[in-house]
Amino acid sequence: MKMIKRSIALLLSMAMLAGCSSDIREISDIALVMLTSIDYNEKKQEYIFTVNCLEASTNSSDSSERKSEWIASASGKSIFEAARNLRSRAGKILVWQHDKFFLIGESAARRSFYEVVDFLTRTREIRLSSFLIVGEGPALELMRMRAETGDLVSNEILGRIKNEQLWGKSLSITIKDVVNYYTNPYRGFVTGKLSKSMPIGGTREVIFLSGGSVIKEGKLSNWLTKEDTLSIHILVDKKYWRHLEFAEYVPYKSLNVGLRLHVNKRSMKLVHINGKQGIDIHIGLTGTIASLDNHLNLADPVKLRELENAANRYMERKLKKSLNRFQQVMKTDIIGFSDYLRHYHPYLWRKISAHWVTEVYPSMPTRVHVDVSIPTIGMSEVLGGSKDD
Amino acid sequence: MNVEKITPFQFGCMCFAFMSGFSTLYLLEAKLIMHDVWIAIIAATIATLFLVQLLVYIQRQFADMNLSDIIITVFGNWVGKLVLCLYLLGMTGLGVLSLRSISLFYTTAILPNTSPGLIMAIVLLVTTYAAYLGLSSISRAALVILPFFAVAMLVISVFIFDDVESNPFMPQFQNALPLIVYSSMISFGFPFGKTSVFAFVFSEITNQKKLVKSCTTAAIFSCVYLLMSTYLAIGCLGEYMFKTAAFPFFSSIQLVKFGENIERIEIMIIGIWTILTLFEIIIVQYCFVKIVGRIFGAKNLSSLYLPVGAIFFAVSMKSFDNPAKLVAYDVKILPFSIILPSIILPLILGCILWVKKSRKNQMDIQNS
Numbered sequence: 001m002k003m004i005k006r007s008i009a010l011l012l013s014m015a016m017l018a019g020c021s022s023d024i025r026e027i028s029d030i031a032l033v034m035l036t037s038i039d040y041n042e043k044k045q046e047y048i049f050t051v052n053c054l055e056a057s058t059n060s061s062d063s064s065e066r067k068s069e070w071i072a073s074a075s076g077k078s079i080f081e082a083a084r085n086l087r088s089r090a091g092k093i094l095v096w097q098h099d100k101f102f103l104i105g106e107s108a109a110r111r112s113f114y115e116v117v118d119f120l121t122r123t124r125e126i127r128l129s130s131f132l133i134v135g136e137g138p139a140l141e142l143m144r145m146r147a148e149t150g151d152l153v154s155n156e157i158l159g160r161i162k163n164e165q166l167w168g169k170s171l172s173i174t175i176k177d178v179v180n181y182y183t184n185p186y187r188g189f190v191t192g193k194l195s196k197s198m199p200i201g202g203t204r205e206v207i208f209l210s211g212g213s214v215i216k217e218g219k220l221s222n223w224l225t226k227e228d229t230l231s232i233h234i235l236v237d238k239k240y241w242r243h244l245e246f247a248e249y250v251p252y253k254s255l256n257v258g259l260r261l262h263v264n265k266r267s268m269k270l271v272h273i274n275g276k277q278g279i280d281i282h283i284g285l286t287g288t289i290a291s292l293d294n295h296l297n298l299a300d301p302v303k304l305r306e307l308e309n310a311a312n313r314y315m316e317r318k319l320k321k322s323l324n325r326f327q328q329v330m331k332t333d334i335i336g337f338s339d340y341l342r343h344y345h346p347y348l349w350r351k352i353s354a355h356w357v358t359e360v361y362p363s364m365p366t367r368v369h370v371d372v373s374i375p376t377i378g379m380s381e382v383l384g385g386s387k388d389d
Numbered sequence: 390m391n392v393e394k395i396t397p398f399q400f401g402c403m404c405f406a407f408m409s410g411f412s413t414l415y416l417l418e419a420k421l422i423m424h425d426v427w428i429a430i431i432a433a434t435i436a437t438l439f440l441v442q443l444l445v446y447i448q449r450q451f452a453d454m455n456l457s458d459i460i461i462t463v464f465g466n467w468v469g470k471l472v473l474c475l476y477l478l479g480m481t482g483l484g485v486l487s488l489r490s491i492s493l494f495y496t497t498a499i500l501p502n503t504s505p506g507l508i509m510a511i512v513l514l515v516t517t518y519a520a521y522l523g524l525s526s527i528s529r530a531a532l533v534i535l536p537f538f539a540v541a542m543l544v545i546s547v548f549i550f551d552d553v554e555s556n557p558f559m560p561q562f563q564n565a566l567p568l569i570v571y572s573s574m575i576s577f578g579f580p581f582g583k584t585s586v587f588a589f590v591f592s593e594i595t596n597q598k599k600l601v602k603s604c605t606t607a608a609i610f611s612c613v614y615l616l617m618s619t620y621l622a623i624g625c626l627g628e629y630m631f632k633t634a635a636f637p638f639f640s641s642i643q644l645v646k647f648g649e650n651i652e653r654i655e656i657m658i659i660g661i662w663t664i665l666t667l668f669e670i671i672i673v674q675y676c677f678v679k680i681v682g683r684i685f686g687a688k689n690l691s692s693l694y695l696p697v698g699a700i701f702f703a704v705s706m707k708s709f710d711n712p713a714k715l716v717a718y719d720v721k722i723l724p725f726s727i728i729l730p731s732i733i734l735p736l737i738l739g740c741i742l743w744v745k746k747s748r749k750n751q752m753d754i755q756n757s
Contacts, residue, residue, distance in 0.1 A: 001691070008521070008695065015515070023501065121634075124497065124499075124501060176626060177627070179630045180628070238554055344560065
């Protein structure tokens with residue numbers, strides 16, 4: 001008995017072996033990858049892998065001093081090989097666990113997303129909550145641009161993604177959503193678009209996160225305008241619109257009213273439109289008056305109601321225009337009508353799914369109803385006080 | 390060895406830990422029939438509830454006797470021992486499945502450069518010692534860990550629920566009946582079919598009258614946990630991402646963050662998850678030793694724990710050396726191999742006892 005107990009005690013001490021795991025990494029040996037880009041060189045048929053890194057620790061006693069970014073590229077026949085070839089230049093172990101952005105160059109995106117998406121989901125270190133953005137032109141060039149604010153490029157892009165909720169004309173989605181949409185054969189999707197441009201009053205080109213990139217049948221098919229991206233933001237899943245706040249300049253009689261709008265409801269239903277089965281979308285918006293370009297007595301409920309109706313019509317026209325473009329020009333289901341039909345009308349979906357992409361979706365009638373309510377008019381009623389109209 | 394009895398409440402908690410260990414790791418039945426998975430899970434739970442009734446009926450015929458003794462009493466010495474060997478085979482499968490699953494998960498998601506053998510050896514050291522300590526210590530440990538598990542899972546679930554866009558169990562009834570039945574078998578095979586293992590500790594419960602209540606409650610809670618995890622994982626990840634992910638529920642937990650910057654909380658969940666998985670292996674090892682002791686007529690079981698741990702380690706090292714084999718076992722072998730120890734043998738045992746009891750009653754009536 002004693003022998004057994006001693007043996008067990010001896011064997012239990014083997015639990016200390018956990019400390020001998022080869023997975024242990026000292027913080028001084030690692031560099032945190034903050035931003036990664038993937039390009040494809042058609043001529044050489046090679047992937048170009050670029051990282052923007054920060055050292056995890058510094059020997060400097062002044063910890064407040066901003067750590068320098070290190071940007072390096074390497075190429076390889078596969079993404080993994082390119083990433084590994086990068087190690088020949090890295091003095092530290094590269095760690096991807098803090099990387100929040102993956103920038104895919106236009107060349108790689110137009111070729112195929114498959115290997116990129118597969119690599120990102122298969123790699124243990126990469127988090128599904130990271131954002132995947134498509135760059136206009138080579139991603140490598142965008143990566144090497146300095147941040148406009150002087151901050152780290154990764155911090156600046158993170159700030160811009162957070163700000164997407166405050167203007168809506170850009171939409172960056174996570175790797176998790178990219179995988180979910182990408183493998184769905186019936187739909188496309190939109191993710192962020194990073195481009196460079198000269199800012200107003202600027203002296204050098206800076207990066208902009210604006211508009212969107214449409215991924216269809218596994219590759220980049222189109223760029224999306226800012227207006228269409230805003231429509232996508234309003235029309236797709238709740239997680240994209242529940243914190244959205246956007247500005248609209250609504251024409252009302254002879255004046256223009258600036259509105260700050262929030263989406264509070266979005267629903268879809270299958271209806272008959274002109275004898276054909278179509279989709280009816282209902283959007284509920286809540287607005288606040290942001291500016292007026294001329295006198296309007298907002299204290300008058302009738303005027304406010306008329307303004308709401310004008311905003312309804314304006315938004316309906318705008319959204320319908322975008323929808324027509326998605327259906328008839330791009331012919332890509334980037335809203336997710338197919339998902340709605342598959343979930344809530346499975347028997348109809350069985351009949352139409354075979355021809356959904358080629359015939360049904362592009363010609364499916366759609367109707368948009370917008371209901372704008374303006375419960376607040378801001379801190380002032382009307383400049384100079386209300387007068388009789 | 391002195392057997393300390395445990396209360397029905399302790400037993401219920403232990404059963405839940407045993408059944409729910411890593412039941413949400415693969416969610417294979419959900420990958421097969423997606424939106425209709427709730428039917429499979431509920432069907433498997435109902436089957437489990439019937440199985441519990443049957444096992445408790447068998448136990449009640451022989452108060453204070455262990456299931457191994459009951460089997461030998463009913464089937465006779467040699468046939469009984471053969472039946473016990475079948476149970477040992479099934480338990481080896483379950484133990485090895487748990488060990489390989491835990492090592493696969495760790496080497497895939499957390500420690501890619503660590504040897505699976507080292508992980509399994511460390512796990513087995515813990516479980517062997519826990520099994521050696523006895524049922525009372527195991528159940529007390531389950532009582533300590535379950536509140537942490539419940540609170541952590543509730544908090545995580547609330548945060549994941551926030552990302553659920555539409556009902557992931559829609560559209561319903563879109564799969565053919567044979568496929569739903571097959572998924573129910575997968576769900577019964579893992580995790581619910583394991584119920585037959587804890588029938589071997591029925592005799593160590595203080596109040597036998599509450600056996601059904603304890604087991605039923607544990608099975609229902611396990612069902613709720615599995616349903617909730619599946620709902621959240623499909624809802625949060627989306628249908629296609631769910632099918633893509635090797636460990637879907639873990640992937641959905643990875644997405645949870647508190648505020649903007651507090652994330653990577655999945656590591657706490659992994660800790661709790663691991664402990665629950667340990668309970669599976671501990672209970673399997675404990676029952677395995679009891680059966681081996683009965684087969685060989687050993688009076689002192691304490692010397693058997695270490696060799697049994699070594700057997701589990703040796704078999705684990707040689708089995709399921711890649712994920713494809715593990716998944717194939719879960720999907721293609723276990724749903725069928727579990728039928729013999731968990732359904733057929735208890736049914737035969739129950740029928741024999743019922744017939745014997747009926748005859749005895751008839752004879753009693755004739756005598757009186």
